[in-house]
Amino acid sequence: xKRDLPSLALYAQVKEHISRKIQDGxxxxxxxxPSEHELVAQFGISRMTVNxxxxxxxxxxxxxxxAGVGSFVAEDKPQSTLLQIAxxxxxxxxxxxxxxxxxLAVERVAASPDVAAWLDLRAGESVFHSLCLHRENETPVQxxxxxxxxxxxxxxxxxxxxxMPPSEYLVRNVPFDQIEHLVDAVxxxxxxxEHLAMSMADPCLLLTRRTWTRTTPVTWVRCLHxxxxxxxxxxxxxxxxxxxx
Amino acid sequence: xKRDLPSLALYAQVKEHISRKIQDGxxxxxxxxPSEHELVAQFGISRMTVNxxxxxxxxxxxxxxxAGVGSFVAEDKPQSTLLQIAxxxxxxxxxxxxxxxxxLAVERVAASPDVAAWLDLRAGESVFHSLCLHRENETPVQxxxxxxxxxxxxxxxxxxxxxMPPSEYLVRNVPFDQIEHLVDAVxxxxxxxEHLAMSMADPCLLLTRRTWTRTTPVTWVRCLHxxxxxxxxxxxxxxxxxxxx
DNA sequence: CAGTGGTCTAGACCACTCC
DNA sequence: GAGTGGTCTAGACCACTGT
Numbered sequence: 190x191k192r193d194l195p196s197l198a199l200y201a202q203v204k205e206h207i208s209r210k211i212q213d214g215x216x217x218x219x220x221x222x223p224s225e226h227e228l229v230a231q232f233g234i235s236r237m238t239v240n241x242x243x244x245x246x247x248x249x250x251x252x253x254x255x256a257g258v259g260s261f262v263a264e265d266k267p268q269s270t271l272l273q274i275a276x277x278x279x280x281x282x283x284x285x286x287x288x289x290x291x292x293l294a295v296e297r298v299a300a301s302p303d304v305a306a307w308l309d310l311r312a313g314e315s316v317f318h319s320l321c322l323h324r325e326n327e328t329p330v331q332x333x334x335x336x337x338x339x340x341x342x343x344x345x346x347x348x349x350x351x352x353m354p355p356s357e358y359l360v361r362n363v364p365f366d367q368i369e370h371l372v373d374a375v376x377x378x379x380x381x382x383e384h385l386a387m388s389m390a391d392p393c394l395l396l397t398r399r400t401w402t403r404t405t406p407v408t409w410v411r412c413l414h415x416x417x418x419x420x421x422x423x424x425x426x427x428x429x430x431x432x433x434x
Numbered sequence: 435x436k437r438d439l440p441s442l443a444l445y446a447q448v449k450e451h452i453s454r455k456i457q458d459g460x461x462x463x464x465x466x467x468p469s470e471h472e473l474v475a476q477f478g479i480s481r482m483t484v485n486x487x488x489x490x491x492x493x494x495x496x497x498x499x500x501a502g503v504g505s506f507v508a509e510d511k512p513q514s515t516l517l518q519i520a521x522x523x524x525x526x527x528x529x530x531x532x533x534x535x536x537x538l539a540v541e542r543v544a545a546s547p548d549v550a551a552w553l554d555l556r557a558g559e560s561v562f563h564s565l566c567l568h569r570e571n572e573t574p575v576q577x578x579x580x581x582x583x584x585x586x587x588x589x590x591x592x593x594x595x596x597x598m599p600p601s602e603y604l605v606r607n608v609p610f611d612q613i614e615h616l617v618d619a620v621x622x623x624x625x626x627x628e629h630l631a632m633s634m635a636d637p638c639l640l641l642t643r644r645t646w647t648r649t650t651p652v653t654w655v656r657c658l659h660x661x662x663x664x665x666x667x668x669x670x671x672x673x674x675x676x677x678x679x
Numbered sequence: 680c681a682g683t684g685g686t687c688t689a690g691a692c693c694a695c696t697c698c
Numbered sequence: 699g700a701g702t703g704g705t706c707t708a709g710a711c712c713a714c715t716g717t
Contacts, residue, residue: 198705224683235707237482240684248493256684257715374619374637374661392619392637416619443686469702480688485703501703502696 199234203242211251211262212361222252222260277412278354281325289327290354293384294320295346297339304336307399308406317345319355322384329385330418335410341402359400359408367401372421377413387415394421444479448487456496456507467497467505522657523599526570534572535599538629539565540591542584549581552644552654562590564600567629574630575663580655586647604645604653612646617666622658632660639666 197205210216223231228239243260246252254260281288298318305312316336323331335355337345341363348358373395382389396412442450455461468476473484488505491497499505526533543563550557562582567574580600582590586608593603618640627634641657 200705226682235709237687237708238706240686241705243684254684255715256713257682259683259715370667372617372639372666374639374659376637390621390635392621394617394619414619421617422615445686471701480690482689482706483687485705486686488703499703500696501694502701504702 199232200238200242200245203228203232203234203239204246207242207246208251214361216262218262218264220262222262224259276356276360277323277331278357281323281330284325286326287324289324290351291322291324292319292350293322294318295350297346300336304409307409308336308338310338315339317342319345319350321350321355323354325418328418329387330414332381332384332413333410334413335408337408338406341405341407356410363400363402363407365400365402365407369399371397373397374416375413377415381413385413385415387417392416394419396421444477445483445487445490448473448477448479448484449491452487452491453496461507463507463509465507467507469504521601521605522568522576523602526568526575529570531571532569534569535596536567536569537564537595538567539563540595542591545581549654553581553583553651555583560584562587564590564595566595566600568599570663573663574632575659577626577629577658578655579658580653582653583651586650586652601655608645608647608652610645610647610652614644616642618642619661620658622660626658630658630660632662637661639664641666 207216207222216222222243225236225239225243228242229236232239243252243254247254251263252260253263278288278290296318297315299313300308300310300316302312304310304316305314308316310316317339319333319335319337321333321335322329323333333355337355337359339345342359345355345358348355350358353361374392375395376391377385377387377389377393379389381393385393387393394414394416396414397410398412399409400407452461452467461467467488470481470484470488473487474481477484488497488499492499496508497505498508523533523535541563542560544558545553545555545561547557549555549561550559553561555561562584564578564580564582566578566580568576568578578600582600582604584590587604590600590603593600595603598606619637620640621636622630622632622634622638624634626638630638632638639659639661641659642655643657644654645652
């Protein structure tokens with residue numbers, strides 16, 4: 190069998206193989222994975238090695254396993270903490286509500302000094318910019334302004350974001366190594382308030398997120414939420430033995 | 435050797451053995467652990483089993499390992515994401531600034547219906563309540579209102595919180611299994627604005643946190659931050675192969 | 680019952696570090 | 699060189715689920 194990379198551990202190759210199938214949608218949530226025995230035969234490796242790969246996927250929340258039944262692609266990606274917000278579309282649909290993504294802009298612009306610094310480019314270089322409004326039952330809940338590094342995602346402008354919102358497109362196509370979140374409370378500008386159909390006196394949650402692949406910046410995005418219609422949450426169950434406070 | 439629990443997996447017994455030595459201070463940060471070979475001899479089990487225990491301790495951030503050198507007790511626990519805010523005192527001191535905790539109230543009160551529901555008690559039952567103001571270089575940065583379950587933390591009222599803030603006291607004394615965070619953007623009430631020496635028109639970040647031990651609620655706390663003086667952040671490096679968005 | 684995952688063994692080879 | 703951890707094998711026994 191061919192090697193993807195020089196001497197990547199066998200268990201890691203199995204993990205990548207399965208992760209890819211999940212990520213690109215070949216194996217949707219709830220889909221049953223091949224059994225350990227089948228993977229042993231398929232990869233020509235020992236069961237302990239397959240078992241380690243699957244155990245680590247469980248730890249990462251990618252799959253769930255039931256002894257005597259099988260292994261399945263995990264339903265939700267509770268991810269950790271703030272990542273939940275990345276998938277506002279599925280979150281809204283999960284509540285049984287209508288979701289709509291309205292594109293206000295998709296364009297190529299010259300990077301301002303700020304944006305250039307954030308994306309580690311030179312000012313004036315070409316970057317992709319998008320502005321879109323996410324609606325829950327036609328009520329605006331998030332104004333998303335995004336800059337994307339064209340070196341990493343050259344096809345960004347060609348996508349139909351009304352079918353697949355920018356965040357989901359990036360999730361499915363760009364692997365990342367690092368993610369940074371900042372959360373602020375702000376008052377909206379007049380223009381933002383108008384897009385969000387809210388008062389300028391009402392506070393908003395502002396989530397700023399940057400992601401990297403290797404050490405290359407991929408995207409910088411600011412998500413503005415009327416606080417009365419959106420809150421950020423996370424539930425965490427302990428693995429080890431940390432403490433409360 | 436004696437068994438702690440009936441038929442706990444061998445690798446889990448090794449993990450517990452090591453975790454206990456770390457937690458009770460027998461093995462301080464940086465201390466060198468026995469080698470895999472020594473643990474094999476000590477427990478009379480195979481090396482794969484010892485190896486699994488040690489790998490999982492690495493995943494949990496308890497220890498670090500260097501091939502060719504040895505295994506060592508990990509230095510600090512940076513914790514993940516939002517938990518950072520739990521330790522506002524050390525965070526402020528880490529910036530080289532003065533930290534002060536001013537107690538505005540420490541008392542026993544009858545649980546309102548809301549608080550009773552949050553803590554899973556009956557309305558009117560006795561609960562502990564504290565209100566304190568955290569200052570950075572004498573500037574208020576967090577107004578912390580907290581309710582504590584007296585069944586879990588009976589000695590809460592007797593503590594000197596100016597020496598050790600409530601969050602740190604709980605961190606050090608109550609193990610937890612679950613933690614829930616909610617983040618809102620709000621405008622402060624007149625009273626809150628006065629405590630925080632801010633305008634009522636300026637937005638605040640409101641962090642609400644609940645913790646459980648087993649399934650028993652321990653504490654419910656609301657931390658109010660002037661957004662101009664505080665933002666919430668998290669940096670995350672991927673372990674597996676998740677995606678960006 | 681056959682199939683699944685959970686665990687465990689007793690070896691093995693390798694790359695690495697320290698002396 | 700001896701010691702360390704990183705990985706891997708080819709078996710094994712068990713408890714559990716489904717039919």
